[in-house]
Amino acid sequence: MANIGIDLGTTHSLVAVVIDGQPRCLLDDDERALLPSAVRYDAKGQPICVGYPALAAATQPGGTTFTSVKRFMGRSGAEVADDAQRFHYDLVQGDDRAVRFVVGEKEITPIEVSAMILRLLHARAEECLFGRPGGAVITVPAYFDDAQRQSTRDAAMIAGVKVLRLLNEPTAAALAYGLNQGTNGQTVAVFDLGGGTFDISILKLDDGIFQVLSTAGDTHLGGDDFDQALAELVLNQAGISDVDGPTYRAAITAAELTKRALSDSDTATFKATLAGQEVEAQIDADSFENLIRPIIERAGEACRQALGDAALSPADIDQVVLVGGSTRMPMVRKFVAKLFGKSPHSGLDPDRVVALGAAMQADILTGESALAEDMLLLDVVPLSLGLEMMGGVVERLIPRCSAIPAAQSQTFTTHVDNQTAVDLHVVQGERELVGDCRSLGRFKLSGLPPQPAGVPRIKVEFMVDADGILRVSAIDAATGISTDIEVQPSYGLSEDQIEAMLEAAIDNAETDVDERLLIDARIEAEQIASQVAKAIKCDPDMLEPGEKEAIETGLSALKDAMAGNDRQRITAGAHHLDEVTAPFAQRRIERDLQLAISGKAAADVAKALGI
Amino acid sequence: MICWQCHETIGAPVCVGCGALQPPPGTADPYVILGLKPSFSISDEVIDDAWRARSRMVHPDRWAGKSAVVRRMSLQWTAAVNSAKRVLKDPLARARFLSTGDPNPPETGGPQPDGDFLEVIFDLQMMAHSDPDGAKMTVAALWDKNRTELDATFHTWETGEGTLDAVGMTLAKLQYLNTARTQTGA
Numbered sequence: 093m094a095n096i097g098i099d100l101g102t103t104h105s106l107v108a109v110v111i112d113g114q115p116r117c118l119l120d121d122d123e124r125a126l127l128p129s130a131v132r133y134d135a136k137g138q139p140i141c142v143g144y145p146a147l148a149a150a151t152q153p154g155g156t157t158f159t160s161v162k163r164f165m166g167r168s169g170a171e172v173a174d175d176a177q178r179f180h181y182d183l184v185q186g187d188d189r190a191v192r193f194v195v196g197e198k199e200i201t202p203i204e205v206s207a208m209i210l211r212l213l214h215a216r217a218e219e220c221l222f223g224r225p226g227g228a229v230i231t232v233p234a235y236f237d238d239a240q241r242q243s244t245r246d247a248a249m250i251a252g253v254k255v256l257r258l259l260n261e262p263t264a265a266a267l268a269y270g271l272n273q274g275t276n277g278q279t280v281a282v283f284d285l286g287g288g289t290f291d292i293s294i295l296k297l298d299d300g301i302f303q304v305l306s307t308a309g310d311t312h313l314g315g316d317d318f319d320q321a322l323a324e325l326v327l328n329q330a331g332i333s334d335v336d337g338p339t340y341r342a343a344i345t346a347a348e349l350t351k352r353a354l355s356d357s358d359t360a361t362f363k364a365t366l367a368g369q370e371v372e373a374q375i376d377a378d379s380f381e382n383l384i385r386p387i388i389e390r391a392g393e394a395c396r397q398a399l400g401d402a403a404l405s406p407a408d409i410d411q412v413v414l415v416g417g418s419t420r421m422p423m424v425r426k427f428v429a430k431l432f433g434k435s436p437h438s439g440l441d442p443d444r445v446v447a448l449g450a451a452m453q454a455d456i457l458t459g460e461s462a463l464a465e466d467m468l469l470l471d472v473v474p475l476s477l478g479l480e481m482m483g484g485v486v487e488r489l490i491p492r493c494s495a496i497p498a499a500q501s502q503t504f505t506t507h508v509d510n511q512t513a514v515d516l517h518v519v520q521g522e523r524e525l526v527g528d529c530r531s532l533g534r535f536k537l538s539g540l541p542p543q544p545a546g547v548p549r550i551k552v553e554f555m556v557d558a559d560g561i562l563r564v565s566a567i568d569a570a571t572g573i574s575t576d577i578e579v580q581p582s583y584g585l586s587e588d589q590i591e592a593m594l595e596a597a598i599d600n601a602e603t604d605v606d607e608r609l610l611i612d613a614r615i616e617a618e619q620i621a622s623q624v625a626k627a628i629k630c631d632p633d634m635l636e637p638g639e640k641e642a643i644e645t646g647l648s649a650l651k652d653a654m655a656g657n658d659r660q661r662i663t664a665g666a667h668h669l670d671e672v673t674a675p676f677a678q679r680r681i682e683r684d685l686q687l688a689i690s691g692k693a694a695a696d697v698a699k700a701l702g703i
Numbered sequence: 704m705i706c707w708q709c710h711e712t713i714g715a716p717v718c719v720g721c722g723a724l725q726p727p728p729g730t731a732d733p734y735v736i737l738g739l740k741p742s743f744s745i746s747d748e749v750i751d752d753a754w755r756a757r758s759r760m761v762h763p764d765r766w767a768g769k770s771a772v773v774r775r776m777s778l779q780w781t782a783a784v785n786s787a788k789r790v791l792k793d794p795l796a797r798a799r800f801l802s803t804g805d806p807n808p809p810e811t812g813g814p815q816p817d818g819d820f821l822e823v824i825f826d827l828q829m830m831a832h833s834d835p836d837g838a839k840m841t842v843a844a845l846w847d848k849n850r851t852e853l854d855a856t857f858h859t860w861e862t863g864e865g866t867l868d869a870v871g872m873t874l875a876k877l878q879y880l881n882t883a884r885t886q887t888g889a
């Protein structure tokens with residue numbers, strides 16, 4: 093069973109696999125590798141389609157097309173309120189634990205939307221490989237925090253995709269590049285500017301080992317932001333202030349086309365019908381650059397931080413590699429060249445390189461890889477992990493850029509006599525105060541034996557696994573008994589919620605099957621009904637007395653059944669009609685046969701006689 | 704060390720005989736975990752090389768298709784290897800480990816002796832093996848010197864921030880020396 097690599101991107105997603113020692117992207121029926129990360133839901137909140145058709149329907153009423161949901165993964169409603177407003181997604185208010193979109197009567201999480209995309213890519217792989225893939229390596233931005241990674245894992249679980257590893261996107265890209273170039277002993281900076289996220293990773297390539305020295309980024313910075321800035325500029329200039337969802341979509345689509353055109357020429361025309369108004373605007377490269385410069389500058393800050401963490405200067409970087417569709421923009425290339433003092437290079441398709449690297453890692457994880465026997469990726473945790481101490485100060489247990497897997501333990505005690513539980517608050521971030529960091533979860537250690545204050549010694553261990561996901565365990569050092577840990581994640585789904593979604597996904601799959609059977613039954617009934625109607629019209633004289641009435645009754649009963657959704661009634665109606673029509677049909681067949689034989693015979697005689 | 708699977712005597716995380724990953728060592732000694740000889744003067748290259756070699760053996764990617772038990776051992780091994788690298792690459796943490804035997808000695812919160820002093824302590828410990836009597840005498844002399852220093856500071860107490868720090872530093876040094884006294888029997 094082959095393992096697959098999936099690049100679950102903000103704007104596009106891909107699936108790749110290693111075939112005959114080469115990583116390849118798998119194509120859809122129209123030979124396209126990219127799947128737009130878009131999912132269409134109908135007005136009732138039922139998913140209808142994924143990818144290109146979802147995108148095509150985005151400006152249509154009667155449903156919602158979700159795009160860029162990666163921006164919402166592992167976030168609270170408050171954190172993404174601006175994005176939601178921009179995209180015209182309705183959020184469930186009042187619950188800040190995880191974002192939920194409202195469509196009709198239904199609430200949909202970004203995790204479920206992502207699961208739809210993953211399911212489709214998995215199915216594509218299953219079709220291309222003539223069998224179910226063993227497991228998948230799914231890429232995530234290196235700068236994704238714990239909640240965002242966890243959400244990605246949950247999406248895979250709901251989609252029924254077995255996750256072998258969450259792999260950082262720049263690391264995946266380095267792997268794809270590493271094999272194609274003689275990079276041994278080099279220090280490489282991977283500049284990954286995608287649709288919605290930015291990562292910078294600095295790696296040392298040594299004898300097959302890809303060691304990440306440092307990583308930094310912004311999970312809210314990408315090509316999307318350029319499109320939005322341009323769309324908003326044009327909408328403003330056109331004086332359109334009351335922007336509804338479809339109008340905004342149309343503006344974004346036109347902005348994206350304009351942006352792409354500006355990669356090849358100095359000027360481009362923004363053209364769209366917005367709110368019933370034909371809008372046309374000439375955009376030149378310079379003014380576009382001025383518009384997006386503040387956005388790109390944010391990438392510069394992250395680059396400087398990554399260099400600092402690796403204790404390197406730009407001159408120490410041997411190569412700069414560009415990844416992500418947004419690095420096609422000349423301005424981005426110029427910016428990177430200036431920042432690192434050398435021209436960046438991009439030998440591989442920046443849209444595909446991450447998926448190719450993921451496929452290679454998936455192949456390595458089979459343990460039988462001929463491609464990369466001695467390849468090993470050594471990655472780091474992007475953000476420090478710590479605990480809230482007295483007074484709201486953060487105690488850092490695992491500093492950022494620590495190699496993963498990483499473990500660190502800390503011993504706690506009680507403050508009150510006979511205290512049987514201790515609360516721990518885990519945070520992620522670089523700030524000193526809890527309020528400035530991102531809360532990951534609250535852990536409750538319970539079941540401690542009642543003892544005087546300060547006597548119990550509870551050893552709490554933080555373990556960051558190879559996916560960059562934190563697990564917490566605790567042991568009572570005195571008794572050696574592991575303490576019960578109750579986890580309340582700050583963002584994302586609880587285990588119960590995931591289970592409910594899994595069940596819903598299975599139920600949905602059953603609904604799908606039922607629906608397909610119903611459609612099949614209708615088609616069959618339709619064929620029978622039309623044949624019978626045609627027959628009584630053609631040969632009314634061949635009907636026995638009373639037969640016509642019986643057939644017509646059966647026909648109208650079937651049409652009634654077909655108007656409803658009861659598959660069994662339709663099948664029964666078709667069966668009954670078939671039965672009452674059988675003698676009539678028999679006679680017609682016999683007559684046709686007679687005609688055919690006699691006709692043929694006559695022709696033969698004529699032929700023999702030479703007429 | 705005896706391999707848990709084939710009972711071969713081995714000295715690495717992976718058995719040379721049957722290729723089985725061994726359980727993580729029951730020690731937090733970073734030198735043992737990375738398979739290095741204890742020494743304060745150790746270069747970053749040596750540490751990195753040992754870390755990479757160990758990572759190649761124990762990293763979860765190498766054991767991805769194996770049983771849950773083996774995967775857990777690989778996770779614990781790699782975490783231990785990464786922690787060991789972190790301690791050894793930091794000269795201060797390295798010296799602290801060599802003088803206390805604890806890779807994560809509890810923070811006292813007060814001032815900490817500098818690397819030079821810790822190196823002296825470390826040399827003492829090396830000396831304790833090669834020249835126990837000499838070590839005993841050196842520890843005793845250092846102890847007396849710091850006691851005198853402490854007394855002197857108390858006698859000439861001046862209000863001001865510097866004095867408190869000086870006292871804290873001397874106390875911290877005395878703590879290390881006390882450990883050394885017990886170890887050398889001084």
